[in-house]
Amino acid sequence: MTAVGTGRLPRRADAAPAPRSPRVLLAPVTVTPTKPLSPSHLKGLLWTDVMYRATAHLGQVTYRCSQTALHLTEQTLGFWEYLDRVLGDTGYRDRSEQDIGELYVRYREEGRDVPAEALRPYAEAAERYGWVHPASRRVLELWTAHYARLGMHDPGLTLHQPPGFTLEEMLAWLDARGLCLDLRGSGGPVYLDPTRHGMPLRRLVSPDGRPNLLACALRDLLPLAASHDEVVLLHDTDLEPDYRLLARVLAHAGPQVRRVALGRVPIDGRVRTARQGDWRGRSAGDLLDALGTPPTPRGEALLRLAMRLYFIGSLGPGGRRSFQLEELRSRVGRAGRLLDAPPGDDDVAGFLARHREGLHVDPYRLTAGLLARHRPVPAGALVPAVYT
Template identity: 45%
Template sequence: MAPHASVPPARRTAPTDPAPVGELVVAPVTITPTKPLTPTHVKGLLWTDVLVKASARVGGVRLVWNNRMATVTTQATAFWHHLDLTEPDTDWSRESDLRIGERYVRFHSERRDTDRRAIGDYLTRADQEGWIHPAGRRMLDLWSAQLDQLGVAELGLGVDRPLATGAQAMVDALADRGLLVDHRRFGGPVHLDGPRWGLPLRRLIGDDGHPNYLLPILRELVPLIQPGRLFLLVHDDDIAADYLLLDRVLTEFGARTARLPLSRVPVGGAPRSSRHGGWHGTTLGDLAATEGTVDRAAYRLGMRLYFAGTLHRRSAQPFRMSLLRRCVGRAARLLGRTPTDGTNASVPSLAATLSLLRTQQGYVDPYRLTATLLGKRSGPPAPELRAIYT
């Protein structure tokens, strides 16, 4: 298995035991670098950013992000194979995230035969060499610039790192624990055995030998399991069934787990996947380029007031540009006030407030934090709070 990390032995943990004080491992859902960042993506990223920064003030936190968790998937490689077939001479370094995303939408709207062998070769390159198609690399560069402007903590979008364990080692470890329904000897797929928990079967490897997106996630997370760590799985509601299954599998390997499902942000009346389009004018690139009179700090705080404070965890509100503008304007007014404009010396310290806002799972809830410290009656954000929000 070298140079990959070993898979930990099975260690059953009673779910009713109190969570030990230890490191919080935050694992947000992967995003393939094939489309612009939509309001749903921005909500997830900002919730994660505020959660990690705030929780780190009251305990140990580790954010898990590895590009290969998203690129060693057919969702990415099948699209990139299509681009090589249809546009072999395109200079992707000159393309915008919108134009690449438009191609991605067209790719999913058209029916075509799949070259399994070619996609398998792409998956192998992505897995073993960290290869990313030039269109994907361009998308990561654009995301990096947009997230830097937004003040999101460095995710490592430009860093290549192998997954923590090999695919076969992970499959063997799952099989050893009886967690698979394996039909490969009949030329069929491999499924995670969800029915043992009352969940559906979930394909892990297709009959073509290609992995489902859950396999690279397991390859990265399972080797991180250690006593005292709590894994927080951040994901959108539409894939809750997959993440409930992922939660169960990690528990079988001895992990303590919690899930943070977030509702999608409807655009144009429907909370649909980005592969169906309809996101023009609402992407992170669009929002960053919108004309305004506020500075970067107000933009960063205002975006968090909207996506973490107005759009709560289960919010069904559609994206509203007018409301986002109001949040950015409020942020500018908050930041423009001096500490004497209503600061109350009896207000508890930030650390004390953060401790009170910690959930039973050990993380600081971004919505409660935003509502408590940046509500209508609050004073200007203290420097420590500004560090979390801007």
């Protein structure tokens, strides 16, 4: 038998398959669109962006950050219900993200235990029809603009990206692997059961049917995990217990799972949260304005590079260094010197490969290398490829 028409020899059956590039799933914790982006959020987002763009030079990367999947958490649904209960029908087109963030602070202060029945219409609309409350829609539009200005890849902030598993499909997947303890038949909750790994039961669904953040993340990531060689989970250190569990479960789907835990950014020595208004005066919009870079292509490149140098290289993965606006500003000068490096045809992929951790590039090591004064770095090629 001869092969006809292709001009290629038929491949021998025992020939080694052609090497394929590694497939990496990048899954940072999703910030819920209920407030402005704080320095802690920016750190995680910039970290993820550098990892995404650097790793994309070495393999196929899926950057998954579905807002749709996380709308179903109680903190988002509860905020939407609060807004409609307290403000009624109103428009949000003219509201700033700070305005909406202040409403979020008031919602958390209210601390009311809203019955599941009151949240159900919101959950249904978000899940089935891709509905997003106008306040969050407004926040996501403003974030989209920040992402563009920061040169960050937009993973689909305003797109309807429903999770691949329904809640029942996700629980059935877990159950088939002995990882689910479902007490709904007795009116109880559903637990993730990692006890065979020596880890304690963790609630996924409350007795009245409300899924938590971990359940939403499992619905979203489990269907994707099997088609990747490595999953990288980026999260705040305070979410460590849940992300340990998430990593353990995702590994059952086949891929290597790696966690990158990032410390939150203290403000004046204290770590605050969105419910305490940690973004006040230091939101993404505030910082972009405060840097004062000109609206020129070079100005935008300075801003993007300086933000990455500071939030990755200066702050590092830990959470001990307080945010310092002056230090961030000082990175603009450093960014200028790096931008002035002559463009070259250096082997960027080879350089990036030397900064790999597993299959993904470690943004901290890469950025620290960029800031090192006495080591040769192909800045002229690397900076536009990854940092601006």
